[in-house]
Amino acid sequence: MPTETAEPLIREIDIDAAPETVFEFFTDPAKLTRWLAVEATLDPRPGGVCHQVHEGAGPEHRRFSMEGEFVEVDAPKRVVFTWGFSGPDAVVRPGGSTVEVTLSPIDTGTRVRLVHRGLPAAAVADHSGGWTMMLARLAEAVQGA
Amino acid sequence: MQAVLEAVVEPRRREILRLVRVGEASAGSIAAHFPDVSRPTVSQHLRVLRDAGLLHERRDGTRRLYRTRFEGFTEARAFFEEFWDDRLAVLKVAAEAEQRRKDADRDR
Numbered sequence: 001m002p003t004e005t006a007e008p009l010i011r012e013i014d015i016d017a018a019p020e021t022v023f024e025f026f027t028d029p030a031k032l033t034r035w036l037a038v039e040a041t042l043d044p045r046p047g048g049v050c051h052q053v054h055e056g057a058g059p060e061h062r063r064f065s066m067e068g069e070f071v072e073v074d075a076p077k078r079v080v081f082t083w084g085f086s087g088p089d090a091v092v093r094p095g096g097s098t099v100e101v102t103l104s105p106i107d108t109g110t111r112v113r114l115v116h117r118g119l120p121a122a123a124v125a126d127h128s129g130g131w132t133m134m135l136a137r138l139a140e141a142v143q144g145a
Numbered sequence: 146m147q148a149v150l151e152a153v154v155e156p157r158r159r160e161i162l163r164l165v166r167v168g169e170a171s172a173g174s175i176a177a178h179f180p181d182v183s184r185p186t187v188s189q190h191l192r193v194l195r196d197a198g199l200l201h202e203r204r205d206g207t208r209r210l211y212r213t214r215f216e217g218f219t220e221a222r223a224f225f226e227e228f229w230d231d232r233l234a235v236l237k238v239a240a241e242a243e244q245r246r247k248d249a250d251r252d253r
Contacts, residue, residue, distance in 0.1 A: 013236070015240050017240040018244060034235075
């Protein structure tokens with residue numbers, strides 16, 4: 001396992017919808033599958049499962065299993081879940097990284113701040129070869145999705 | 146980014162990156178690690194990796210020496226940024242549509 005990790009990745013987006021509405025898109029499988037995954041099993045409470053199936057856009061339509069777990073669930077303000085992939089090649093293993101989502105009310109709706117921590121640093125890229133495998137999988141999962 | 150991803154999709158190319166991550170190796174000694182792969186195929190892999198910016202190549206007389214070029218992987222971070230930017234953009238559209246639907250139900 002890589003011991004060195006990169007700076008957390010931080011993204012923000014403003015959404016013209018109430019925090020309650022946005023929050024459901026992280027905890028309701030029928031809604032999470034509208035933007036992030038093709039299948040989801042979610043038990044939104046600390047320690048509950050957060051499993052997501054991502055489908056590759058390639059001709060094989062390979063499926064990638066993101067096996068996470070909810071860490072914090074505080075509707076409609078904050079949700080934290082672990083992010084990692086199963087399989088012998090995955091460098092970000094289940095529990096290996098964490099996605100923290102914070103929702104703040106703003107005039108027009110909700111500001112979403114997403115912090116992804118624990119991604120391996122590029123410098124340890126090929127200690128196991130897993131980082132490149134992870135990239136390859138994600139590339140397939142995301143392209144044209 | 147596309148070139149990086151295409152380069153790392155092939156398992157033997159990932160193996161080559163592992164071989165030369167610590168020190169330089171010649172094309173010949175890299176090829177020796179793959180007895181089941183033809184020399185031209187190994188050369189092709191090296192070219193793909195070099196062109197993707199993942200391998201540094203230098204000549205020493207008639208030999209070509211290779212080592213992993215880690216700067217090439219900094220794009221990996223951009224990949225994750227793009228992943229979340231794309232997903233969040235879709236979330237925005239979906240959540241705003243959901244909000245309009247809710248508001249319409251309430252006003253009915």
